[in-house]
Amino acid sequence: xxxxxxxxxxxxxxxxxxxxxxxxxxxxxxxxxxxxxxxxxxxxxxxxxxxxxxxxxxxxxxxxxxxxxxxxxxxxxxxxxxxxxxxxxxxxxxxxxxxxxxxxxxxxxxxxxxxxxxxxxxxxxxxxxxxxxxxxxxxxxxxxxxxxxxxxxx
Numbered sequence: 545x546x547x548x549x550x551x552x553x554x555x556x557x558x559x560x561x562x563x564x565x566x567x568x569x570x571x572x573x574x575x576x577x578x579x580x581x582x583x584x585x586x587x588x589x590x591x592x593x594x595x596x597x598x599x600x601x602x603x604x605x606x607x608x609x610x611x612x613x614x615x616x617x618x619x620x621x622x623x624x625x626x627x628x629x630x631x632x633x634x635x636x637x638x639x640x641x642x643x644x645x646x647x648x649x650x651x652x653x654x655x656x657x658x659x660x661x662x663x664x665x666x667x668x669x670x671x672x673x674x675x676x677x678x679x680x681x682x683x684x685x686x687x688x689x690x691x692x693x694x695x696x697x698x
Contacts, residue, residue: 596637
């Protein structure tokens with residue numbers, strides 16, 4: 545095996561390339577919204593009374609990235625901030641009507657993007673691929689620089 549074959553078969557290399565392809569494909573279908581923005585908007589739309597820290601924890605983002613993404617969504621009118629009555633330092637986030645409309649507009653394109661990414665596989669292989677990726681992420685999550693926490697309050 546030559547040095548390039550050795551490099552190209554490293555899990556980290558393959559995962560980085562797969563991520564680049566996934567982001568590129570998502571951007572083709574999303575009319576300018578990034579995968580992170582989509583994830584944050586989806587989370588805000590689905591979890592009542594969530595704040596920026598809750599977003600960071602649930603999506604495995606550092607707080608500054610979560611803040612930048614939320615700021616862009618607020619500036620675009622897709623998300624609104626509201627001061628928490630119990631803690632004036634905290635902002636609760638809610639999706640706006642425009643945000644819900646944007647998610648609805650993206651539903652079909654995102655489904656098409658997912659189908660395109662999984663198109664090299666049969667239905668059974670796609671399910672297995674996703675299950676293996678999930679198992680990989682679960683096994684290494686705690687060692688991540690920014691762990692993804694699912695059991696956090698809003």
